[in-house]
Amino acid sequence: MNTAADRPAQAEQSNAGVRTAKLLIDGKFVESTTQEWRDIVNPATQDVVGRVPFATKAEVDAAVASAAKAFQTWRLTPLGARMRVMLRFQDLVRQNMKRIAQTLTAEQGKTLPDAEGDIFRGLEVIEHACSIGTLQQGEFSENVAGGVDTYTLRQPIGVCAGITPFNFPAMIPLWMFPMAIVCGNTFVLKPSEQDPLSTMELVELALEAGVPAGVLNVVHGGKDVVDAICTHPDIKAISFVGSTHVGTHVYNLGSQHGKRVQAMMGAKNHAVVLPDANREQTLNALAGAGFGAAGQRCMATSVVVFVGASKDWLPELVERARGLSVNGGTEANTDVGPVVSRSAKERILGLIEAGVKEGATLSLDGRDVTVKGYEKGNFIGPTVFSGVNTDITIYKQEIFGPVICVLEAATLDDAIALVNRNPMGNGVGLFTQSGAAARKFQSEIDVGQVGINIPIPVPVPYFSFTGSRGSKLGDLGPYGKQVVQFYTQTKTVTSRWFDDATVNDGVNTTISLR
Numbered sequence: 001m002n003t004a005a006d007r008p009a010q011a012e013q014s015n016a017g018v019r020t021a022k023l024l025i026d027g028k029f030v031e032s033t034t035q036e037w038r039d040i041v042n043p044a045t046q047d048v049v050g051r052v053p054f055a056t057k058a059e060v061d062a063a064v065a066s067a068a069k070a071f072q073t074w075r076l077t078p079l080g081a082r083m084r085v086m087l088r089f090q091d092l093v094r095q096n097m098k099r100i101a102q103t104l105t106a107e108q109g110k111t112l113p114d115a116e117g118d119i120f121r122g123l124e125v126i127e128h129a130c131s132i133g134t135l136q137q138g139e140f141s142e143n144v145a146g147g148v149d150t151y152t153l154r155q156p157i158g159v160c161a162g163i164t165p166f167n168f169p170a171m172i173p174l175w176m177f178p179m180a181i182v183c184g185n186t187f188v189l190k191p192s193e194q195d196p197l198s199t200m201e202l203v204e205l206a207l208e209a210g211v212p213a214g215v216l217n218v219v220h221g222g223k224d225v226v227d228a229i230c231t232h233p234d235i236k237a238i239s240f241v242g243s244t245h246v247g248t249h250v251y252n253l254g255s256q257h258g259k260r261v262q263a264m265m266g267a268k269n270h271a272v273v274l275p276d277a278n279r280e281q282t283l284n285a286l287a288g289a290g291f292g293a294a295g296q297r298c299m300a301t302s303v304v305v306f307v308g309a310s311k312d313w314l315p316e317l318v319e320r321a322r323g324l325s326v327n328g329g330t331e332a333n334t335d336v337g338p339v340v341s342r343s344a345k346e347r348i349l350g351l352i353e354a355g356v357k358e359g360a361t362l363s364l365d366g367r368d369v370t371v372k373g374y375e376k377g378n379f380i381g382p383t384v385f386s387g388v389n390t391d392i393t394i395y396k397q398e399i400f401g402p403v404i405c406v407l408e409a410a411t412l413d414d415a416i417a418l419v420n421r422n423p424m425g426n427g428v429g430l431f432t433q434s435g436a437a438a439r440k441f442q443s444e445i446d447v448g449q450v451g452i453n454i455p456i457p458v459p460v461p462y463f464s465f466t467g468s469r470g471s472k473l474g475d476l477g478p479y480g481k482q483v484v485q486f487y488t489q490t491k492t493v494t495s496r497w498f499d500d501a502t503v504n505d506g507v508n509t510t511i512s513l514r
């Protein structure tokens with residue numbers, strides 16, 4: 001088991017004086033031998049905060065081999081022992097939350113309180129993993145035929161892998177490896193190459209909590225490493241979270257190679273506002289959910305549909321957005337930090353430009369923002385487009401930045417039809433004081449996660465994340481009960497015991513009728 005004293009070894013400075021993300025193979029944090037490295041850049045300052053290797057094929061193979069070997073003993077480790085590792089892990093994450101949040105903000109850009117929220121949401125999944133004793137129970141039916149009992153075993157499946165996006169470097173890895181491991185599997189994690197340092201700090205704590213050598217491994221990299229995971233014969237299941245384009249590739253390639261794959265992907269989340277909604281609460285919710293984390297949440301509200309007379313609320317939405325504070329994530333009272341990279345900023349500015357060219361009204365323009373003390377930061381201020389229709393690029397593409405598109409609908413039915421025509425189905429919100437409208441909406445809307453007067457309806461960990469349509473491939477979602485199904489194989493045992501050693505039913509060649 002690693003201890004706190006080992007931690008600096010992983011975080012040590014390389015010769016160049018910059019922290020490097022290590023690989024974790026067979027319980028050891030090792031420097032990659034690759035020639036291919038990428039800088040990890042602070043989005044608020046452009047300072048290089050670390051470097052990440054693109055692991056070689058041999059390193060990926062070594063990580064998988066270590067996981068395959070560890071599976072032989074970890075699968076036999078008693079449930080209670082696995083659970084107690086998670087109990088220690090949740091305690092360590094809680095104790096180290098503020099330290100890890102500092103790293104997360106430095107490499108990802110989100111505000112410090114939001115970074116703590118990112119870790120906290122993952123911590124809740126570790127807490128839930130501590131309930132594995134009941135979560136992994138099988139079923140039993142006595143006397144299904146004369147003297148015959150049937151029961152199920154929920155057995156771990158082997159080496160599982162996880163591929164994670166940049167926007168939640170704590171929460172999303174924690175959606176994956178704690179639940180996979182506590183079910184008795186071993187794991188190979190491929191964090192986002194944009195911000196792997198906070199993920200690695202969580203991984204260090206997992207080892208300190210008692211995760212044995214080989215049970216959790218980490219490789220860094222991009223497409224080559226991901227493809228090596230998708231095609232590796234010894235990996236049984238892959239959890240992916242990221243864009244629709246990459247998720248579809250991972251789902252197809254992994255499935256073709258015989259793996260279970262769950263892919264949680266891109267989004268275009270609508271908030272439908274009825275005129276009877278609580279005005280203040282609704283406008284606050286829209287601004288918070290649209291611009292928090294600079295719009296880089298898969299559940300961010302990126303489209304507002306004002307129904308009927310609620311269209312008159314647009315100026316107030318714009319004012320609320322204008323009032324948000326754009327600043328470095330470490331500054332107190334910051335509402336909107338920088339976007340993750342220069343290329344992300346360029347991409348978002350390009351989409352704003354397209355919105356203008358294609359005829360939408362730029363009701364609030366966040367392009368021209370400079371932040372004192374952070375002049376080089378990748379900042380974009382809150383941006384609101386009104387008069388948007390469903391045919392233009394800013395509506396059709398996921399912007400993944402601090403941009404809200406406002407549309408109008410005459411009736412709730414029209415709004416439901418509009419949302420259901422969008423190919424994405426991650427999250428949606430309805431704002432109303434009418435129970436009847438809410439009931440109709442939740443029944444007819446074709447989106448995985450529905451919020452009623454809740455702008456970002458991410459389920460707590462004892463439910464499962466349930467995106468649908470273009471936002472998800474695979475049947476079972478991350479965490480909750482569904483992921484226990486994903487990370488286990490059900491075996492059905494039908495048994496009969498004789499208390500009389502001389503019993504003889506004779507040969508029966510027909511199917512029994514009772």
Ligand code: NAD
Nearest residue numbers: 164165166191192222223226242243246264265266267298
């Ligand atoms: P991304 O798809 O670019 O990257 C995700 C992972 O795939 C990373 O680990 C990356 O290294 C790898 N990758 C990137 N390009 C690849 C390629 N060509 N081939 C193979 N692997 C590749 O996503 P991102 O930009 O890191 O994250 C933002 C996206 O993630 C948004 O679309 C957002 O909606 C989505 N997201 C979805 C959820 C959800 O639960 N539905 C949650 C968070 C983020």
